[in-house]
Amino acid sequence: MRLLARGQIEFGHDTPAEHEHVNDAAAALGLCAEGGIKLQEDEYWLWPENDEAFSMWLAVQTQWSAGMGGATGLNYPGVETCLRLRGLKKKAQQKLFLLIQMMERACLEEWARKRNN
Structure with missing residues (x-):
């Protein structure tokens, strides 16, 4: 075939x-x-199975904590509130939180790479 x-x-x-x-x-x-x-x-x-995680990633972009050197990470209580207010079940919140953390880490690494170049 x-x-x-x-x-x-x-x-x-x-x-x-x-x-x-x-x-x-x-x-x-x-x-x-x-x-x-x-x-x-x-x-x-974007694969359809990643749509919800990416939508949540966009929703928490107002939750960045910043210091003198720029962003230091997401404000986790704010992220948790965003997940909870979406009416998601606890298991879905936990899964999305882990995915958001992965995107946060990748974002911080990329910003650091750009600063060092």
């Missing part, structure tokens, strides 16, 4: 490393990219 999919992938920077990354990802799905590959830098795709 042979399956074909057609579409365009566009990069902001057209480099061989980016082509290789996309080709590896496509190969993992049994796909092959051919022709020009180009992704827009400001474009991203």
